[in-house]
Amino acid sequence: MQRLALVPALLLALLSGAAAHAADLSIKVDGARGDGGAVRVALFDSADRFLKRPLHGASAPVRDGGATVALKDLAAGDYAVAVYHDANDNGKLDQNMMGIPVEAAGFSNDALGNMGPPAFEAARFALPSTGAAIRVTLR
Amino acid sequence: MERRIFLKTGAACGALALAPSVHADQATYRSFHAALARDPSLAVYADQAGDQQGDAVVKGRLPRDLRGAFYRNGPGRFELGGERYHHWFDGDGFAQAWTVGDGKVSHRGRFVETQRYRDESAAGQFLYPAFGTLVTRRGVRDNDTMNAANTNLLPYDGRLYALWEGGSATELDTATLATRGIKTWSDELRAMPFSAHPKLDPQGGMWNFGTLPGADRLAIYQIGARGQVLRTAVLPVPRLAMVHDFVVSSRHLIFVVPPYDLMRDPGLSFAERHQWAGSGTGARPARVLVIAKDTLALRQVFELPPQMVFHFGNAWEDGGCTRFDVVLHEGDALAGVGSVMAGRHTPPRSSTVQVTLDYASGQARTHRLFGTSEFPRVMPQVAMARHRRLALLGSSGASPDLRLDSVNLVDTDSGKVDGYAFGAGWQVEEHVLVPRRHARSETDGYLVGVAQDLRAGVTVMTVFDAAGVKDGPVALARLPYRAPHCFHGNFLTA
Numbered sequence: 135m136q137r138l139a140l141v142p143a144l145l146l147a148l149l150s151g152a153a154a155h156a157a158d159l160s161i162k163v164d165g166a167r168g169d170g171g172a173v174r175v176a177l178f179d180s181a182d183r184f185l186k187r188p189l190h191g192a193s194a195p196v197r198d199g200g201a202t203v204a205l206k207d208l209a210a211g212d213y214a215v216a217v218y219h220d221a222n223d224n225g226k227l228d229q230n231m232m233g234i235p236v237e238a239a240g241f242s243n244d245a246l247g248n249m250g251p252p253a254f255e256a257a258r259f260a261l262p263s264t265g266a267a268i269r270v271t272l273r
Numbered sequence: 274m275e276r277r278i279f280l281k282t283g284a285a286c287g288a289l290a291l292a293p294s295v296h297a298d299q300a301t302y303r304s305f306h307a308a309l310a311r312d313p314s315l316a317v318y319a320d321q322a323g324d325q326q327g328d329a330v331v332k333g334r335l336p337r338d339l340r341g342a343f344y345r346n347g348p349g350r351f352e353l354g355g356e357r358y359h360h361w362f363d364g365d366g367f368a369q370a371w372t373v374g375d376g377k378v379s380h381r382g383r384f385v386e387t388q389r390y391r392d393e394s395a396a397g398q399f400l401y402p403a404f405g406t407l408v409t410r411r412g413v414r415d416n417d418t419m420n421a422a423n424t425n426l427l428p429y430d431g432r433l434y435a436l437w438e439g440g441s442a443t444e445l446d447t448a449t450l451a452t453r454g455i456k457t458w459s460d461e462l463r464a465m466p467f468s469a470h471p472k473l474d475p476q477g478g479m480w481n482f483g484t485l486p487g488a489d490r491l492a493i494y495q496i497g498a499r500g501q502v503l504r505t506a507v508l509p510v511p512r513l514a515m516v517h518d519f520v521v522s523s524r525h526l527i528f529v530v531p532p533y534d535l536m537r538d539p540g541l542s543f544a545e546r547h548q549w550a551g552s553g554t555g556a557r558p559a560r561v562l563v564i565a566k567d568t569l570a571l572r573q574v575f576e577l578p579p580q581m582v583f584h585f586g587n588a589w590e591d592g593g594c595t596r597f598d599v600v601l602h603e604g605d606a607l608a609g610v611g612s613v614m615a616g617r618h619t620p621p622r623s624s625t626v627q628v629t630l631d632y633a634s635g636q637a638r639t640h641r642l643f644g645t646s647e648f649p650r651v652m653p654q655v656a657m658a659r660h661r662r663l664a665l666l667g668s669s670g671a672s673p674d675l676r677l678d679s680v681n682l683v684d685t686d687s688g689k690v691d692g693y694a695f696g697a698g699w700q701v702e703e704h705v706l707v708p709r710r711h712a713r714s715e716t717d718g719y720l721v722g723v724a725q726d727l728r729a730g731v732t733v734m735t736v737f738d739a740a741g742v743k744d745g746p747v748a749l750a751r752l753p754y755r756a757p758h759c760f761h762g763n764f765l766t767a
Contacts, residue, residue, distance in 0.1 A: 226459075229494050231507040232485050234415045235464040246412025248402075256412075273414045
């Protein structure tokens with residue numbers, strides 16, 4: 135009995151320990167128009183820094199119209215993710231002559247703006263201490 | 274992440290940012306249906322549901338050498354979920370094809386299945402902003418999310434395109450009118466505005482342009498005969514308001530920018546944000562921008578009295594001058610055109626003039642060709658060169674509210690008019706000039722269009738001999754139903 139009772143307590147302790155230092159975020163990106171190039175992901179932790187100063191960034195090659203990117207050792211909290219498909223691998227989100235992105239882009243919650251990126255609030259999601267897996271659709 | 278890009282995008286599109294509000298359209302819906310009950314002729318602006326297909330009954334003699342497909346486009350869906358759009362330009366594109374040959378005429382009409390049409394059909398309500406109705410129920414990635422594909426239908430290089438000025442062309446099947454999808458001329462031109470009035474060069478290829486509200490940039494495209502992008506340019510134009518059409522000569526691309534201030538109020542639709550700046554103290558003129566075809570650079574700017582412009586005829590070089598035809602509208606015609614959605618006709622205050630741009634003096638002179646009128650067209654073989662005939666719809670005065678009820682071929686040299694008035698009980702739509710094979714003059718062909726028989730509530734395709742419009746239509750092809758009113762179209766000779 136005693137040993138059985140200990141197990142949940144141990145588990146709880148381990149999990150909470152992990153949460154304080156190492157929540158992992160898996161971002162599954164799909165909806166790319168064709169393969170090739172890479173998805174580039176940026177993670178933001180506040181409205182002030184949204185689309186200005188990312189906390190972390192990562193890339194992964196596109197296969198079968200998508201990719202999965204993992205960001206490790208994050209603090210639990212609220213975040214927003216912005217993603218684009220760098221189809222020609224030139225390291226930037228290409229725009230047309232009117233300033234509209236011609237490469238596909240997406241945001242957490244599949245948030246949409248109005249002829250521009252959405253607000254941080256619309257893309258905000260909670261990363262619990264146990265980590266999370268989210269999906270982002272490129273548009 | 275690409276902070277800079279997202280910032281730039283945000284700035285460029287900042288003027289388009291919309292507040293999370295929806296303008297109630299139920300009032301427009303009620304107003305229109307009350308007006309329709311009093312005046313059945315308003316059915317021309319009624320909502321269309323579903324596709325159409327039928328054979329016309331031909332009266333008169335259909336010319337044996339008039340064979341092909343008459344492709345037309347206009348807004349068809351104005352109502353959804355008990356709401357009605359505020360402006361005529363808002364409705365979803367309803368593509369139509371009249372097939373003409375062997376003494377027979379058949380008709381087919383089908384909605385262009387844009388993203389907007391599909392998403393809003395699934396939701397059972399309007400979701401996205403329309404030109405004159407602010408709807409913000411769902412976010413918008415870019416201008417093509419709102420693409421209504423409702424303004425023109427262009428056969429080009431064996432393909433067919435439904436056009437809308439704020440976004441990409443939408444490719445349709447030439448036979449079934451089924452939607453194939455967004456046309457991207459090149460990766461760089463993805464989601465670029467591609468106006469509904471490209472100009473076909475008789476030597477091959479076409480010119481077109483695009484603008485976006487608030488961007489103050491005018492994009493120019495030269496497309497080759499096989500659809501390849503030959504040249505593009507983007508010119509900064511301060512205070513650039515709605516530019517619907519342009520005109521092309523052998524050497525120049527000519528635009529008229531009407532005097533509107535573009536309000537930044539995110540609670541207004543694009544149409545409502547156009548504040549007329551052509552009257553009162555501080556009235557601004559209309560600006561004529563002349564761009565050289567060889568350099569794609571701005572050559573000269575002229576001024577015209579403050580008037581609104583939708584459509585042009587043709588332009589040609591005459592020594593040190595360029596001459597072109599244009600329909601000028603008094604005052605804020607943009608708002609006026611929209612009022613039919615609520616069941617109110619705003620009588621047009623327009624006239625068609627020939628403008629002469631004198632480069633040496635910097636003066637733009639106008640010479641009146643016709644009174645109340647719209648929808649100018651010329652024979653395709655004289656495009657960008659000297660022309661002498663201009664097809665125009667006119668108002669005979671017999672119809673209430675100066676409805677367009679006459680078809681005219683104007684001699685642009687003498688001012689003589691060869692015209693036919695359908696008169697009261699009719700409303701005419703754009704007529705196009707179709708040359709006979711190896712046509713030897715601008716009257717060697719047909720003037721083909723559509724007229725709405727308001728009393729019978731049916732739609733009729735009309736055929737005139739371009740050499741004798743006043744003699745009346747040589748053939749009328751009457752449908753057993755009413756087809757939605759179109760804006761523009763083109764005849765593809767078989």
